[in-house]
Amino acid sequence: MCGILGIVLANKQVNVAPELFEGAMFLQHRGQDAAGIVTSGNKGRLYQCKGNGMARDVFTQKRMSNLVGNMGICHLRYPTAGSSASSEAQPFYVNSPYGISLSHNGNLVNSSELRNYLDEEVHRHINTDSDSELLLNVFAAELDKFNKSRVNNGDLFTALAKTMGRIRGAYACVAMLAGYGIIGFRDPNGIRPLLIGERVNQDETKDFMLASESVVLKAHGFKKFRDLKPGEAVIIKKTGEPEFNQAVSPKIFAPDIFEYVYFARPDSVLDGKSVYRSRIEMGMKLAKKIQKTMQGEDEIDVVIPVPDTARTSAFQCSVSLGVPYREGFVKNRYIGRTFIMPNQQERRSSVRRKLNAMDSEFEGRNVLLVDDSIVRGTTSKEIVAMAREAGAKKVFFASCSPPIRFNHIYGIDLADTKALVGFNRSVEEISQIIGADKVIYQDLEDLVECCKTGQVDEFEVGVFTGNYITGVEDDYIQELEKIRAQNQRIEEFQKSGGQNGFSVDACIDQGDLIDVKADVDISIYNGGDH
Ligand SMILES: *[C@@H]1O[C@H](CO)[C@@H](O)[C@H](O)[C@H]1NC(C)=O
Ligand SMILES: *[C@@H]1O[C@H](CO)[C@@H](O)[C@H](O)[C@H]1NC(C)=O
Ligand SMILES: *[C@@H]1O[C@H](CO)[C@@H](O)[C@H](O)[C@H]1NC(C)=O
Numbered sequence: 001m002c003g004i005l006g007i008v009l010a011n012k013q014v015n016v017a018p019e020l021f022e023g024a025m026f027l028q029h030r031g032q033d034a035a036g037i038v039t040s041g042n043k044g045r046l047y048q049c050k051g052n053g054m055a056r057d058v059f060t061q062k063r064m065s066n067l068v069g070n071m072g073i074c075h076l077r078y079p080t081a082g083s084s085a086s087s088e089a090q091p092f093y094v095n096s097p098y099g100i101s102l103s104h105n106g107n108l109v110n111s112s113e114l115r116n117y118l119d120e121e122v123h124r125h126i127n128t129d130s131d132s133e134l135l136l137n138v139f140a141a142e143l144d145k146f147n148k149s150r151v152n153n154g155d156l157f158t159a160l161a162k163t164m165g166r167i168r169g170a171y172a173c174v175a176m177l178a179g180y181g182i183i184g185f186r187d188p189n190g191i192r193p194l195l196i197g198e199r200v201n202q203d204e205t206k207d208f209m210l211a212s213e214s215v216v217l218k219a220h221g222f223k224k225f226r227d228l229k230p231g232e233a234v235i236i237k238k239t240g241e242p243e244f245n246q247a248v249s250p251k252i253f254a255p256d257i258f259e260y261v262y263f264a265r266p267d268s269v270l271d272g273k274s275v276y277r278s279r280i281e282m283g284m285k286l287a288k289k290i291q292k293t294m295q296g297e298d299e300i301d302v303v304i305p306v307p308d309t310a311r312t313s314a315f316q317c318s319v320s321l322g323v324p325y326r327e328g329f330v331k332n333r334y335i336g337r338t339f340i341m342p343n344q345q346e347r348r349s350s351v352r353r354k355l356n357a358m359d360s361e362f363e364g365r366n367v368l369l370v371d372d373s374i375v376r377g378t379t380s381k382e383i384v385a386m387a388r389e390a391g392a393k394k395v396f397f398a399s400c401s402p403p404i405r406f407n408h409i410y411g412i413d414l415a416d417t418k419a420l421v422g423f424n425r426s427v428e429e430i431s432q433i434i435g436a437d438k439v440i441y442q443d444l445e446d447l448v449e450c451c452k453t454g455q456v457d458e459f460e461v462g463v464f465t466g467n468y469i470t471g472v473e474d475d476y477i478q479e480l481e482k483i484r485a486q487n488q489r490i491e492e493f494q495k496s497g498g499q500n501g502f503s504v505d506a507c508i509d510q511g512d513l514i515d516v517k518a519d520v521d522i523s524i525y526n527g528g529d530h
Pocket of ligand 1: 110113114117166167
């Protein structure tokens with residue numbers, strides 16, 4: 001899962017980079033692994049700055065002053081199986097044809113076929129494990145086929161339609177053609193979110209923005225905005241109004257329900273549903289489920305959220321149950337990335353570094369802890385233990401979402417199926433593993449009910465059911481597990497400082513190159529003569 005953003009400013013004299021940076025701050029929660037901006041100046045040149053880390057660390061003032069031009073795109077990366085080991089930050093860039101850069105949120109599931117196609121049929125070199133690089137090259141190959149020195153909107157829509165016919169999976173993208181404009185498109189199931197908005201300037205000219213979440217558009221005064229439809233594409237040329245096109249026929253509209261459960265900001269409205277509202281409703285439904293399943297159990301004395309996402313639901317849950325709500329855990333906001341020196345053991349679990357329990361709120365009470373979800377179970381187990389150490393009598397654990405029993409394959413890299421605590425286990429077995437007196441899960445029908453809107457009544461819920469919206473993806477899941485295992489080996493090697501008997505070659509399948517890019521990459525063009 002990632003954050004994407006694109007802006008075209010009407011005024012050619014104004015650089016867009018500062019606004020992209022500001023926008024990135026509103027999307028930082030969608031990915032803190034790497035950040036990148038590419039802008040296009042008036043000679044059609046591209047300027048780039050990308051690197052590993054948070055937006056504020058990558059986009060320093062000095063670097064930003066080199067990003068020239070009134071249009072640009074941005075990307076915030078969440079580590080996924082294909083990208084976490086390499087330092088390949090997005091946007092990706094290909095120089096031929098026309099100079100295209102692209103930011104992708106999502107995950108393609110027929111990536112091995114795409115890799116073969118690019119290699120054997122159109123002979124394009126792919127240098128990373130990232131499916132976003134595949135997507136960009138499939139698009140570039142389609143554009144190449146026109147064999148024209150300049151393309152128009154019609155050509156671009158045709159190439160997009162063909163691209164979308166070749167790829168399968170989840171994708172919301174913004175791309176930029178040097179000197180031409182910005183393109184946005186969304187997969188035919190609308191799994192990942194993308195919105196477009198406009199802002200009218202004092203002189204009646206209009207600026208346009210594409211963004212993953214409505215919160216950026218609102219904050220930047222893009223008052224009129226809407227979600228792109230499944231399978232829809234838009235081109236915003238450097239001058240004039242955007243042109244929309246239904247590039248491929250929409251399939252079942254099924255946004256990823258995880259956006260509401262956990263991922264999106266509460267103040268965003270996605271596909272017509274306020275994320276905050278959906279979380280309130282999750283709290284109400286959860287309270288009903290708890291009342292049903294807790295008959296015969298001890299009374300709950302207090303509801304305590306696991307910060308931060310679950311707060312909204314936990315509060316509503318306490319109101320619906322008529323039980324006091326207390327903030328029993330305090331989060332340390334300043335824990336960011338922790339640096340682990342080679343050979344240094346982690347002394348404290350990451351949960352205990354982030355959260356601190358207040359004895360006064362736990363002592364002698366039966367507590368109901370509320371979290372958004374339970375993934376591997378390791379965090380929940382630690383939290384339950386902390387509640388008991390703080391003096392809780394009984395610890396009940398409620399999850400706003402149903403048991404996660406399967407891989408997430410559309411861009412939220414949870415864990416291998418077998419590493420999920422919900423895989424092939426009953427709720428009782430899960431309770432035992434995490435050490436709770438009882439675990440209560442939201443029912444899937446209830447969760448779906450909480451997120452429905454006038455526009456959407458189905459969701460991508462494969463993590464709960466194993467039935468994915470794009471079909472059976474067993475081959476892809478195997479490939480994903482292979483890549484994860486490979487990344488794990490590289491990580492172990494790096495953590496050990498190369499001292500644990502591995503050699504670099506042993507970490508990597510033959511044919512791959514280890515990524516030795518600079519920490520921050522400003523390599524396309526940063527001359528400053530504009
Ligand atoms: C990827 O999947 C789609 C949909 O199943 C299929 O039409 C397309 O041919 C596949 N692409 C390749 C390169 O095999
Ligand atoms: C591409 O266009 C050029 C110039 O119009 C022409 O000379 C060339 O033969 C074309 N190539 C193909 C493969 O059609
Ligand atoms: C699921 O669990 C049962 C016993 O608890 C075991 O026999 C079975 O092999 C497991 N299935 C998988 C796919 O791991």
